[in-house]
Amino acid sequence: MHSTEIEIRTxxxxxxxxxxxxxxxxxxxAPSGEGDGPSDGLLHVWVPxxxxxxAVLETGAGSDDDLLAALDDLLPRDDRWRHRHGSAGHGRDHVLPALVPPYATIPVLGGRLALGTWQSICLVDTNVDNPTRRVRFSFLAG
Known part of the structure; x- marks a missing residue:
């Protein structure tokens, strides 16, 4: 297994x-079992x-903004949340991972992500109190 962590400023x-x-x-x-780079396997992405x-979704055509709007509808940033530290409505950010999980696993074929034509791997961050995120990539060769 090969793994690394990157930092993203949101x-x-x-x-x-x-x-x-x-x-x-x-x-x-990422090294493969033969030392030629990865071939087939799984890419696991984790947000700690x-x-x-x-999320795996289309970006750039409005779907990313639609996702944020849908999350605002489902999880309004208001005072209904019992989890109350941070900025107003921050409790909803702690519910987010139940709807948008902190992990994704994507097939890798011939060293390339086996995503659909319009699919992208996306970090979804609604927490306005934490401007920096870590993302871990792990490749498991097949």
Whole structure:
């Protein structure tokens, strides 16, 4: 298994941050069993945070903004939440990983991500109190 962790700056607003190029760079540097770079296997992506998640979705055509709008509808940033530290409505950020999990596993075929044409691996971060996130990539060769 080959693994690394990167840091992503998400800032002070809710974001959907595309990690696909980061994942491709990681795979390009990952050794295979034969030393030629990765061939087939699984890329596991993990976000070690209680208030962020990962999604595989289309970006750039409005789907990323639609996801954030849907999360605002489902999890309003208001005072209904029992978890009350941080900025107003921060409790909803702690519910996010139940809907947008903190992990994703993507097949790798011939050293390349086996994503669909419009699919991207995205960090979903609605926590405006934490501007920096860590993301762990792990490649398990088949």
């Amino acid at each position: 800032g002070d607003r809710a974001v959907v941050h595309d990690l696909t190029r980061d994942a491709e760079r990681f795979l390009a540097d 945070h209680a208030t962020a998640g990962l």
